[in-house]
Amino acid sequence: MATFQKRGDRWRAIVRKKGHPAQSKTFSTKARAKAWAKSVEGGIEEQAAGGGVSLGSMTLGDLLDLHMAHLDRISSRGRKNKAGDRTLRKGLGEETLLSELSYSKLADFCTTRRDVDGVSASTVKSDIMHLSGAITTGTVEADLPTRLKEMMATWREGLRRAGLIGSPQSRDRRPTDKELGDLLTHTKHNKALRRIRYNDLIRFAVASCMRLDEICSLRWEDVDHEAGTVIIRLRKHPRQKTDQEVPLMGESQAILEDQPRIDERVFPYGAESVSNGFRRICRHLEIEDLHFHDLRHEGISRLFERGYQIQEVALVSGHRDWGSLRRYVNLRAGDLAKKDRDR
Template identity: 65%
Template sequence: MASFQKRQGAWRAIVRKKGHPSQSKTFTTKARAQKWARQVEDLIEAGHVGEGGIPTLDELFGWHLAHLDKTSDRGRKNFTAANNMKKGLGKETLISELNYLKLQVYCETRISVDGVKPSTTLLDALFLSGSITTGVVEGRLHADYKTKVSGWLSGLKRGGLIGRPEDRERRPTDAEIELLLTHTKHNRALRTIRYNDVIRFAIESCMRLDEICTLRWSDYDAKNGTIIVRLRKHPTQKTDQVVPLMGDCQAIIDAQPRTNEKIFPFNNESVSNGFRRICDHLGIVNLHFHDLRHEGISRLFERGYQIQEVAMVSGHRDWKSLKRYVNLRPSDLVKRDRDRVAPI
């Protein structure tokens, strides 16, 4: 039997049923409280209520974020996905109210109104799926929800509303790199963040921006020409990796002032946003900071390094994942072949 209490402008629903623990939840309106109570009673009868009753999206995402806080360092991306879904679907929406149609409308709105790509809505959908998995594993949700969300994701993928990002083939030209380096070297306004050094290091080291901004002096081995990249990205787990410093990497590191425990003590988001503004100012179109990593990896292949050698620098575990970063120019391959083969 359900009862309702009004407290400080909110409504608390309480469901009591013999043989089951009492369930309660607070909502901003009495109508939502009544709807929740009816659903709890129905699901108790069907044996489909986990610990704590039917959660709202706000509660479900809170549990998942707490779980991820112990197991992941994706940080901002997790909170962004949670906030996007709570804003688009309503944070007081009950998980039992979700269905394919609501997710379809959500993804369509994100794409048409917010201007995002299906690869972005995929991140939101995967966050929802992960939240449901956490709820099931922790005994808060019935396992049926995992089957439901799997079907929803399949439908969204079929409809083109979620999808993997397209492989980028953008490499900066020599002229663009020269323009970037000249501008960042002589523009005094950019000296707070040493863009000239960071850009050159990104290409030479093939590191991700967040890896560059977390490098520490204590992990730098000048004698052996290596540095430890802590918690390097991996599909299933993050591990520390000793990385060889290629090209001018050591010279760039040695030129940095030792005023911080980090070699490049900059916020990676600030660097990324600033890089975008620099490109806009210089008229360089569609170049991302991450493309500098692509450039560096491609250069290593062009210099004749083998897959396993390049992977030691880039941190990739297999050829399939490394291949998407390699964008060799056909003309470079022809030139190398001509240099190696004597004329007949």
């Protein structure tokens, strides 16, 4: 038997059934509370018949909470996971029951992301894959019916065929020598940019081949000055938390040691702030389509150009799959022709 209580401008539903623990949840409307209570009661009956957890007994917010806790145990959430979580909660609604998910609802979500938010099909795919991962977590950890996971796979294929989600295009952008020179000159002499040491960050990104999140997370305690190495904590990995010791290549150790010790971090800046500022600098210099992450691409490509073997580059870049390094090996055709002529 379900009861409903008005609490301010929200409604609390309470379901009590003999032989089962009481369940309660608060919603923004009474209609939502009633729908949830009805689904919970139906789910209890399904369980009694051996049917497992009802999709109507869990909201999208509950599922995402479960998934984020799962990710926190096995990996680093990272900005992408947090962004995907926020986007799904806002776009699909935290109070949406899992039983209300459908292809049309996901298609509307994807269309809005593309047409209103102006994001690419690959970004939308990232959101959908976060939802798909959450559903997998739910089937494993909350005994959700496996049919939801099967339906999600079908919905993903439909969204792909409709062009609403897609894989990212391989990016091979590298700064030209002039662009890199302009960036370093501007960041060295512009006093307004001295709060964040962009000149050092740009040079360090190219020399170390690190991601921006990794750079902004480096701690002094993880630097081995004698060995010329540093430990990157929770380095990007799809399935687990992992720390990695990497060599400080080129001028990266000198740049690192030149930083003032004002914080436990070597570069005590927010990655998002650095990224936004870098875009503004590029606009000011009229440098088009250059991302801070492209500096990592530049650094990795330079290592190959200097003759390092793929296993050596992988030790610096952190790639577990050597095959994935192919997208970073973007040797300029002109450079290869010159090398051949000089032999």
